[in-house]
Amino acid sequence: MTILEKIKTGRLILDGGMGSLLQAKGITCPSEFANLYHRDVVEEIHRSYYRAGSDAVSANTFSVNPLRHDKELCLQMLEGAFQAANAAREEGKYVLLDVGPTGKLLAPYGDLSFEDAYESFLFVIEHSMQYRPDAVFIETMNDSYETKAAVLAAKEFGLPVFVGNVYDASAKLMTGADIPAMVAMLEGLKVDAFGLNCSLGPEQMSELVKTFAEYSSTPILVKPNAGLPREEGGKTVYDVSADDFAERMAEAVKNGGNLIGGCCGTTPDFIKKTVEKIADIVPVLPTKKHKTLVSSYTHALEIGKIPLLVGERINPTGKKRFKQALRENDVAYILNEGTAQEERGAHILDVNVGLPEIDEVEMLDTVVCQLQAVTDLPLQIDTVHPGAMERALRHYNGKPLVNSVDGKQESLDAILPLVGKYGGTLICLTMDEKGIPTTAEGRAEIARKIIREAEKYGIDRDELIFDPLTLTVSSDANAGRVTLDSLTRIKEELGVKTSLGVSNVSFGLPAREMLNGAFFLLALEHGLDLAIMNPLSDEMLKSYRTYLALTGKDADFSGYIPFAETHATSLVPTGKTAMAEEGKTPLEHAIVKGLKDGAHAEAQRLLQTKEPLQIIDEVIIPALNAVGKGFEEKRVYLPQLLMSADAAKEAFSAIKQALPPSEGKDKIVLATVKGDIHDIGKNIVRVLLENFGFSVIDLGKDVSPEKIVQATVEHQCKLVGLSALMTTTVPYMAETIALLREQAPFAKVVVGGAVLTQEYADKIGADRYCADAMATVRYAQEVFA
Amino acid sequence: MTALSIPVPEISVKEVLYYMRAGQDESARAIAEEGVSLVRRAADCKIVYERFPFSRTDDTVTIGSWTICSKSLSAHLKECREVVVFGATAGIGVDRVITASGNRSGALSLAVDSAGGVLVEAVCDRLEELIGGKRVFRYSPGYGDFPLSEQREMANLLKLEKTIGVTLTEGLMLRPTKSVTAIIGIL
Numbered sequence: 001m002t003i004l005e006k007i008k009t010g011r012l013i014l015d016g017g018m019g020s021l022l023q024a025k026g027i028t029c030p031s032e033f034a035n036l037y038h039r040d041v042v043e044e045i046h047r048s049y050y051r052a053g054s055d056a057v058s059a060n061t062f063s064v065n066p067l068r069h070d071k072e073l074c075l076q077m078l079e080g081a082f083q084a085a086n087a088a089r090e091e092g093k094y095v096l097l098d099v100g101p102t103g104k105l106l107a108p109y110g111d112l113s114f115e116d117a118y119e120s121f122l123f124v125i126e127h128s129m130q131y132r133p134d135a136v137f138i139e140t141m142n143d144s145y146e147t148k149a150a151v152l153a154a155k156e157f158g159l160p161v162f163v164g165n166v167y168d169a170s171a172k173l174m175t176g177a178d179i180p181a182m183v184a185m186l187e188g189l190k191v192d193a194f195g196l197n198c199s200l201g202p203e204q205m206s207e208l209v210k211t212f213a214e215y216s217s218t219p220i221l222v223k224p225n226a227g228l229p230r231e232e233g234g235k236t237v238y239d240v241s242a243d244d245f246a247e248r249m250a251e252a253v254k255n256g257g258n259l260i261g262g263c264c265g266t267t268p269d270f271i272k273k274t275v276e277k278i279a280d281i282v283p284v285l286p287t288k289k290h291k292t293l294v295s296s297y298t299h300a301l302e303i304g305k306i307p308l309l310v311g312e313r314i315n316p317t318g319k320k321r322f323k324q325a326l327r328e329n330d331v332a333y334i335l336n337e338g339t340a341q342e343e344r345g346a347h348i349l350d351v352n353v354g355l356p357e358i359d360e361v362e363m364l365d366t367v368v369c370q371l372q373a374v375t376d377l378p379l380q381i382d383t384v385h386p387g388a389m390e391r392a393l394r395h396y397n398g399k400p401l402v403n404s405v406d407g408k409q410e411s412l413d414a415i416l417p418l419v420g421k422y423g424g425t426l427i428c429l430t431m432d433e434k435g436i437p438t439t440a441e442g443r444a445e446i447a448r449k450i451i452r453e454a455e456k457y458g459i460d461r462d463e464l465i466f467d468p469l470t471l472t473v474s475s476d477a478n479a480g481r482v483t484l485d486s487l488t489r490i491k492e493e494l495g496v497k498t499s500l501g502v503s504n505v506s507f508g509l510p511a512r513e514m515l516n517g518a519f520f521l522l523a524l525e526h527g528l529d530l531a532i533m534n535p536l537s538d539e540m541l542k543s544y545r546t547y548l549a550l551t552g553k554d555a556d557f558s559g560y561i562p563f564a565e566t567h568a569t570s571l572v573p574t575g576k577t578a579m580a581e582e583g584k585t586p587l588e589h590a591i592v593k594g595l596k597d598g599a600h601a602e603a604q605r606l607l608q609t610k611e612p613l614q615i616i617d618e619v620i621i622p623a624l625n626a627v628g629k630g631f632e633e634k635r636v637y638l639p640q641l642l643m644s645a646d647a648a649k650e651a652f653s654a655i656k657q658a659l660p661p662s663e664g665k666d667k668i669v670l671a672t673v674k675g676d677i678h679d680i681g682k683n684i685v686r687v688l689l690e691n692f693g694f695s696v697i698d699l700g701k702d703v704s705p706e707k708i709v710q711a712t713v714e715h716q717c718k719l720v721g722l723s724a725l726m727t728t729t730v731p732y733m734a735e736t737i738a739l740l741r742e743q744a745p746f747a748k749v750v751v752g753g754a755v756l757t758q759e760y761a762d763k764i765g766a767d768r769y770c771a772d773a774m775a776t777v778r779y780a781q782e783v784f785a
Numbered sequence: 786m787t788a789l790s791i792p793v794p795e796i797s798v799k800e801v802l803y804y805m806r807a808g809q810d811e812s813a814r815a816i817a818e819e820g821v822s823l824v825r826r827a828a829d830c831k832i833v834y835e836r837f838p839f840s841r842t843d844d845t846v847t848i849g850s851w852t853i854c855s856k857s858l859s860a861h862l863k864e865c866r867e868v869v870v871f872g873a874t875a876g877i878g879v880d881r882v883i884t885a886s887g888n889r890s891g892a893l894s895l896a897v898d899s900a901g902g903v904l905v906e907a908v909c910d911r912l913e914e915l916i917g918g919k920r921v922f923r924y925s926p927g928y929g930d931f932p933l934s935e936q937r938e939m940a941n942l943l944k945l946e947k948t949i950g951v952t953l954t955e956g957l958m959l960r961p962t963k964s965v966t967a968i969i970g971i972l
Contacts, residue, residue, distance in 0.1 A: 101946070108884065109881075110952060168790065230787075339888060373885070374885040593812070639817070640810050675954070677958060677962070678962065680887065684891050688891075728933060
């Protein structure tokens with residue numbers, strides 16, 4: 001019987017702790033070294049687990065990873081570990097390759113890239129294949145993203161994959177994911193069994209198994225610690241006895257646990273007693289849950305319960321400003337489009353950055369990863385470029401919505417394999433080679449074809465959401481009717497979820513928002529589950545909030561009332577927010593006082609009488625100068641300076657819409673140097689430089705010297721700003737400067753950051769040290785004068 | 786070794802304003818409060834600590850098999866009979882709100898970053914309360930001549946990754962950012 005066949009019976013007994021047993025036998029070196037020096041002891045421990053009733057033991061490879069030890073040593077450790085495990089292996093029993101975490105935190109919050117993590121796991125798994133493990137057991141993972149990297153590596157070799165994640169008492173991973181989020185992601189990746197290990201005792205875990213059983217259609221793995229550790233006479237002891245452990249594990253099994261074992265502090269005795277205790281309990285086989293889930297790195301959303309909003313604003317179609325942002329690599333603008341929609345209540349964000357003249361693969365990857373640093377909303381990856389789709393799906397932390405596939409064979413062949421591999425809930429457009437059928441039946445027929453094709457790639461219909469397509473009523477007065485009928489028909493006949501891009505319906509007609517809002521309301525009543533719409537539109541939100549309130553889907557009006565309140569206030573004229581002080585225009589006042597809303601409104605008001613450039617030169621820049629001067633003279637403090645900068649930014653955003661896209665501005669490259677992940681200081685400098693009219697190419701944090709030089713040369717920047725917080729990263733700053741001198745001798749270099757001083761700056765060959773952001777602005781003005 | 790999750794301690798707005806270098810300027814109070822509330826919601830405070838006997842020479846401090854070459858640390862612990870080695874973190878959620886706010890507003894991101902700093906210090910204070918007794922102030926790698934490179938040894942000793950989810954970068958910085966490791970001498 002293969003290990004997967006064994007799991008289908010509903011039960012597989014795993015082993016217990018290794019490290020604590022090695023210690024008990026007097027071996028004090030880290031466990032993985034025991035593979036080299038005490039192979040016989042490792043083998044004996046495996047044997048004792050098999051004797052205790054384990055069906056599978058984990059080879060002693062938990063800490064074997066090229067990020068922890070050098071590769072040659074890793075290979076020796078793997079060899080030793082598998083020699084021990086395979087020598088102990090009994091007929092009909094199994095050996096697992098055990099894969100533990102790298103010990104590093106992945107980007108964007110740590111300094112390990114997803115692909116480097118993937119490569120490190122790939123190395124271990126690839127070099128273990130010769131020892132013929134029965135499955136890969138990825139365990140003790142406290143980060144969803146690292147888990148995904150390991151699973152993708154394991155999937156390369158066709159072995160069954162099991163995953164154990166570390167949940168804390170609040171049922172979350174260290175990096176934030178809850179159980180439904182992990183279920184969504186791991187089922188999307190087609191992991192063969194997953195659940196919990198380490199950290200918690202059996203009693204707490206047994207409770208959490210219930211949550212797994214509610215969401216998961218996959219066998220559940222339970223490997224608790226022997227309770228909580230404490231020190232006793234210099235030794236770590238755990239507070240749950242083998243008998244109590246077995247008792248609690250019986251509960252876990254009744255709650256749905258299938259792969260049963262122990263983690264830290266458990267011994268063969270724990271396993272033996274557990275096996276005896278659960279012998280008479282009939283295994284609970286996992287059942288299909290038929291939930292349509294999407295997830296981020298924190299939470300999952302279930303589609304089909306109440307209708308959800310997908311914000312459509314991250315999309316260049318018909319948006320001049322957005323296209324400009326894409327061309328100028330202005331990711332911050334795009335991220336702001338995301339957070340603005342989140343604030344308006346979007347549940348999911350659509351991400352489309354397709355523009356013929358940019359590298360969409362790179363851009364989509366960047367935007368998806370950076371959005372996941374600023375919002376925890378699940379994302380909908382929207383591209384017609386299969387290469388861009390694959391990279392984004394690979395690097396997405398969670399299970400995304402995928403937009404989209406249609407009935408054309410070419411589309412099915414390109415997209416379905418990707419969703420099959422990486423997981424995702426797929427938007428399916430009911431059109432094919434012949435176009436969009438004009439009848440509801442025609443669209444339902446295409447839907448049936450897509451369902452059949454998806455099954456070939458192991459994609460269940462629960463994973464499919466059908467979009468019957470909205471056509472504009474101005475070209476066919478019946479178009480709205482057909483779309484609404486198709487919606488009902490596809491949903492009822494095929495039992496699938498539905499989505500619509502609502503806004504198309506009004507194309508070519510005046511007062512589009514009014515029509516969109518009404519059509520949205522109709523679509524909701526016809527069973528729409530997912531609306532791709534503009535959350536900044538009041539009409540759309542009115543339809544949504546009132547619909548939920550009127551149909552019992554917002555029973556306590558907790559969605560409606562706050563919306564109604566903000567809506568009421570938005571009708572009050574806002575002109576009085578910034579009262580002018582003597583001798584100052586209201587806009588100047590708003591900027592000096594740091595009033596964001598006031599600055600926006602006043603800038604708009606001024607546009608009625610003044611030219612945009614006039615406002616910038618005569619009002620905004622003088623106001624900023626006044627605040628900047630106050631800061632230099634220590635009358636104004638840093639927060640005030642930044643609040644003024646925020647207000648000025650608001651004023652600019654109001655004015656920018658009236659400005660032609662600017663060309664040939666003074667460009668400055670900014671970066672926090674390699675190895676350093678502190679970027680608040682650099683960000684403050686960026687905000688102020690932008691305020692003063694400079695165009696900033698912000699390369700972010702932890703940026704290699706090569707990348708900085710490349711950007712400097714590409715944009716012919718006369719000024720480069722480098723930031724470092726730690727003494728350990730200053731050498732990279734020196735290295736960057738040296739490389740700049742060699743390849744971009746035209747550029748001046750200004751440095752800043754907590755550890756820098758004028759002396760330090762001189763030593764590493766910078767042109768200037770600036771102690772704060774205003775000083776940097778002044779220096780930039782000098783350079784570009 | 787004791788590893789605990791603790792409730793989010795009070796974050797003093799006054800302290801946050803001080804970290805923000807707000808001087809006497811009260812106009813930043815509202816934004817400091819917003820920063821505090823964002824950080825409070827995102828925080829997940831964890832601590833790990835262990836008491837150890839130690840020995841010292843003028844140039845070194847030895848804890849078990851770990852010898853730290855540091856005159857300043859040795860002098861600092863002169864009167865002490867044992868040490869507590871600890872790690873504390875405000876959690877990865879705080880890094881997320883720092884990044885997210887940085888995108889929205891410079892002032893807010895300064896407030897959030899500062900609130901995170903105040904929070905992790907408050908977590909350390911809470912830990913010191915738990916330790917009790919008479920103590921000298923906490924001393925971290927990178928301070929005085931206590932080499933930053935000892936951060937690795939700290940991480941191994943306290944199993945920081947496993948106990949409180951704190952990892953080291955190549956440059957020996959702690960991730961999540963708002964984390965502290967230190968040695969406290971017990972008098």
